[in-house]
Amino acid sequence: MGENVMLNEEIVLKRISDAYNFAKNVQEELNAMVTFVDYNDQLENMNMHKSGKMFGVPIVLKDNVNTKGIKTTASSKMLENYVPIYDATIVTKLKDAGAIIIGKSSMDELAMGGTNLTAATGSVKNPYDTNRMSGGSSGGSASLVGKGVVSMAIGSDTGDSIRKPAAFCGCVGLKPTYGRISRYGIIPYSSSLDHVGCFTSNVKDAAIALEVLAGRDDLDMTSSYEPVDNYSEFLSGDIKGKKIAILKNVTDNISNVDVLKCFNESIEKLKQQGAIVEEVILNEKLMLAILPTYYLIANCEATANHANLNGICYGNQVESQTSEQIMIKSRTNGFGPLIRKRFVIGSYGLFVENQEKLFKQAQKVRRLIVEEYDKVLKDFDFVCAPASASIAPLLDDKHLDQLSDEYLVAENHMIISNFTGYPSISVPMGFVDKMPVGINFTAHKFDEGNLLNLAYTHELCNDFKAMKAGN
Amino acid sequence: MAYKVVIGIEIHCELKTKTKMFSSAPLSFAQTPNSCVNEVDLAHPGTLPCVNKNAIKYAIMACSAFNLEIDTLVKFDRKNYFYTDLPKGYQITQQFHPIGRNGFIDINVDGNSKRINIERLHMEEDTAKQFHFNDETLIDYNRAGTPLVEIVSDPDMTSGVEAVAYISKIQEILLYLGVSDVKMEQGSMRCDINISLMKQDAEKLGTKVEIKNLNSLSNVLKAVEFEISRQSDMLDNAELIVQETRRFDETTKSTVSMRKKEGNVDYKYFPEPNIFPIRLPLDWVNEIVNNLPELPDARRVRYHDVYALEEYDANVLVSNKLLADFYELVMQDCDDGKICANWIISELIAQLSKTNQSIATMKCDSKNFANLINMITKKEISGKQAKQIFAQVVDGENCIELVKSSGMKQISDEGAILQIVIDVLNDNPQSIEDFKNGKDRAIGFLVGQVMKRSKGQANPSMANQLVSAQIKNY
Incomplete structure (x- = not known):
């Protein structure tokens, strides 16, 4: 990306058709795409965007990104026939930068999940081992970038939904600051936690993508007026004197010694580059509360966010006698069991008799976690931890103990950045059992430039291609 | 028995901004159905609300005119319920932090001034309009998203006449502010009346009944008076009044039960996450308040x-x-x-x-x-x-x-009229004689002659004056 000066039209067209064909060829293997997009329309005016930062770059959008005239399903049966009448703001930005959309990628239904097993089109496979998960909810995008089909794919991240699958699929996953990228036109999950971000095969591309995607959008009142930096210029490879905090709660709860070994090696290399690294401990009680807090807030907001999918205006309509029956039947029929469960939980949390002890309590705990995190971050430039305690789970993994401390803390710490809204990135740090594992860095709000430089520096001293080859 | 009547009124008023409360679609009245909508009004998945600054301005104007305390931190909440006229499945409103609180207006009934307290004024968005037919319902989304203010009074009114005076005062003020058309018959102003009766010496309020579908002030009066007599009769007969919503039926001039209220519906209100609280700049607010029409x-x-x-x-x-x-x-x-x-x-x-x-x-x-x-x-x-x-x-x-x-220009030139007067007097010696004999009617006759001769153009009072003065010279 970003080398448009050298490109002629022929090369560009070949690159796009190669990516498209590659995606088609791996579809059976990965099941990562929901809709292949006929890109010929986009080629017509391509030369208008010749100076664009992503001129001629084939990309994939998560299927919750609205594309005018192109089916957008959010991997829900409910929306299997939904064709938006408008483009998401980022779609316009990407097209203006010259990017070519070749497909819409699979995701957990309505972005609610971390496995990508709940997509209406079936589970997405990990590009390194098709018996394993891609992770979710942006699994399709992660899998396609991990496989090398496209160099950039859009994802959304409500509770690590970019950063976790990025770690599982061996790619870079960036979730910038809340408000940095417009959410207008992204089918929501939880408005106060949803972030738009991207998967790339390297940090440089993430910087370029962010330059294209970021900026104030008057259609999204939560988008920020903060000026957009020239992120590529931050990539110096110099992190001397930068202070990095390691989340000891996370490392202490990881039992997989190989993951820890990879992590420690990464940290050693960063120290060699002049970073000052210290371990910090957050209040363990708060760490254990991350997941329940997240579930409550996300599900409460989600139950309202998806109330428009009632079979009247949107969603497959199941015919019935009364409008109320149409809504009930359409929703029962259109949503998968996990979604229905989450709507019930969300609704329960909002009932007037429960709201104080559930929804409002969750918001208080969210604030406490943010305050606790801020206390640590104020003395550091970055916070760092392994993105996951393990490699991508097997597709039929039934052994996951969702109440273990290892799961609650080590698998969910990245949700903190959804609570705080701070920029956070996962990058590959090595291989365990021939599967990629990732490291996660988080920075102060709107400090994407320095965050990307840290990730870039890490990339420079961890030759991922060599690791992959030697794997 | 005569009971104490307690009336509180909720008024919904459409603001006449150019665009909708949370979208850039134009406002409409009597436009082709579903022509004034965009993806936000239709709640297309992924759309987000954008607050209309002018709607806030209009709400501030109304707050100021109704003597309400203005909350300069504007917050919105979601009111959740499933209904076909509500595309999002929730309405964005101001449940927890209305923009205006604790105000009043003074009404005038039979020459007496009475203060009616206003509990709150908040902003919200209107729903779509539904047309029910025998076997189908049509929905016009043009109205969906139109800015509304809801004005809630304290239960300070005691009669239909006071209710009408209150509503028309609110109506008049909003009209003068230029913020709403306030047309009850077209629905740009809609009143819900809560009314309960209690014994004169009772301390506890009676069960309240809500009346909807009031499309004119005269219907408000009729509905309230009907309801007072209906509830009085029931209480006289020791019948139990049920909490319910009734609508005014124009053909029978009576109120008819719409639905019983069995406990309150839980709307699961919570803060709207897509709109951060907005701190209004104080000088902007002051500028609005200080420049009210x-x-x-x-x-x-x-x-x-x-x-x-x-x-x-x-x-x-x-x-x-x-x-x-x-x-x-x-x-x-x-x-x-x-x-x-x-x-x-x-x-x-x-x-x-x-x-x-x-x-x-x-x-x-x-x-x-x-x-x-x-x-x-x-x-x-x-x-x-x-x-x-x-x-x-x-x-x-x-x-x-x-x-x-039409040659009707009146002669007010004294000289011209005087000449006609003298001519008339000279030609009517009998009338002068009559006058001297005490017949005042003669003056009228003479003035009539002056008017006739001037073809009706003489200034009548001037003619009268001159005849009365001149006749004494004879």
């Missing part, structure tokens, strides 16, 4: 002070803003406020209603009307003559031309 009460006072109008005349004019605005335009070219007001109140209103016109549609401009009034006040034409050409003037014909072409 003149309110009706102030205008009444001014009409008294500047145009020397009686309370009744001032009231008639001010309660019809278009009429009052026209009056003021006419008065830019007139001196006599009282006579001008008389002609507008008695003649103009009658003429317009006779020809099925309104101030807005009539062709006569204020200058032309002013010319007519000036000719009357300068005694260039008589009132009777003015009435003869009034219909044509209202129809837009130039009144000066009319007077000229």
Whole structure:
């Protein structure tokens, strides 16, 4: 990306058709795409965007990104026939930068999940081992970038939904600051936690993508007026004197010694580059509360966010006698069991008799976690931890103990950045059992430039291609 | 038995901003169905709300006029319920932090002023409009997302007359502010009336009944009076009043039960996450508050002070803003406020209603009307003559031309009239004789002769005066 000066039209067209064909060829293997997009329309005016930062770059959008005239399903049966009448703001930005959309990628239904097993089109496979998960909810995008089909794919991240699958699929996953990228036109999950971000095969591309995607959008009142930096210029490879905090709660709860070994090696290399690294401990009680807090807030907001999918205006309509029956039947029929469960939980949390002890309590705990995190971050430039305690789970993994401390803390710490809204990135740090594992860095709000430089520096001293080859 | 009546009123008013509360789609009335909508109004997945700054401005204006405390931290909440007229499945409203609290207006009933407290005013968005037929329902989303303010009174009213006075006062103020059309018959203003009865010495409020579907002030009066008598009868017969929503049925002039309220619906209100709290700049708020258009009460006072109008005349004019605005335009070219007001109140209103016109549609401009009034006040034409050409003037014909072409210009030149008077006296010695014998009627006859000889153009009072003076010389 970003080398448009050298490109002629022929090369560009070949690159796009190669990516498209590659995606088609791996579809059976990965099941990562929901809709292949006929890109010929986009080629017509391509030369208008010749100076664009992503001129001629084939990309994939998560299927919750609205594309005018192109089916957008959010991997829900409910929306299997939904064709938006408008483009998401980022779609316009990407097209203006010259990017070519070749497909819409699979995701957990309505972005609610971390496995990508709940997509209406079936589970997405990990590009390194098709018996394993891609992770979710942006699994399709992660899998396609991990496989090398496209160099950039859009994802959304409500509770690590970019950063976790990025770690599982061996790619870079960036979730910038809340408000940095417009959410207008992204089918929501939880408005106060949803972030738009991207998967790339390297940090440089993430910087370029962010330059294209970021900026104030008057259609999204939560988008920020903060000026957009020239992120590529931050990539110096110099992190001397930068202070990095390691989340000891996370490392202490990881039992997989190989993951820890990879992590420690990464940290050693960063120290060699002049970073000052210290371990910090957050209040363990708060760490254990991350997941329940997240579930409550996300599900409460989600139950309202998806109330428009009632079979009247949107969603497959199941015919019935009364409008109320149409809504009930359409929703029962259109949503998968996990979604229905989450709507019930969300609704329960909002009932007037429960709201104080559930929804409002969750918001208080969210604030406490943010305050606790801020206390640590104020003395550091970055916070760092392994993105996951393990490699991508097997597709039929039934052994996951969702109440273990290892799961609650080590698998969910990245949700903190959804609570705080701070920029956070996962990058590959090595291989365990021939599967990629990732490291996660988080920075102060709107400090994407320095965050990307840290990730870039890490990339420079961890030759991922060599690791992959030697794997 | 006579019971104590307790009435509280909730008023929903559509604000007449250019665009909707949370989208850039245009506002509409009587447009082709579903033509004034965009993806936000239709709640397309992925859309986000954007607060209309003008709607906030209008709400601030209303708050200020209703003496409400303005909360400069604007917050919105979601009210969740499934209904076919609600595309998002929730309505964005201000449940927890209304923009205005604790205000009041003073109403006037039978010459007595009474203060009605206003609990709150909050902003929200309207729903779509539904048309129910036998086997289908059609939905027009044009109305969806129209900005509304909801104004909630304290239960301070005790009769239908007070309820009507309150609603019309609110209506008048909003109209003068220019923030709403306040047309009950078109639904841009909608009133829900809560009414309960209690024994005179009771301490606990009775069970309240809500009345909806009131599309005119006269229906408000009828509905409240019907409801008072219905509930009184029930209480007299020791029947239990149930908490319910009733609608006013125009054909039977009665209220009919719509639905019983079994416990309150849980709307699961929670703060709208897509709109961060908005801190309004204080100088912006102050600028709005300090530059309110003149309110009706102030205008009444001014009409008294500047145009020397009686309370009744001032009231008639001010309660019809278009009429009052026209009056003021006419008065830019007139001196006599009282006579001008008389002609507008008695003649103009009658003429317009006779020809099925309104101030807005009539062709006569204020200058032309002013010319007519000036000719009357300068005694260039008589009132009777003015009435003869009034219909044509209202129809837009130039009144000066009319007077000229019909030759009705009044003679007010004393010398000219005096000559006619002397001629008439000389020609009617019998009448002079009669006068000297005490028959006052003779004067009338003589004045009539003067008028006749002047072809009706002599100024009648001047003629009268001169005849009375001159006759003594004989």
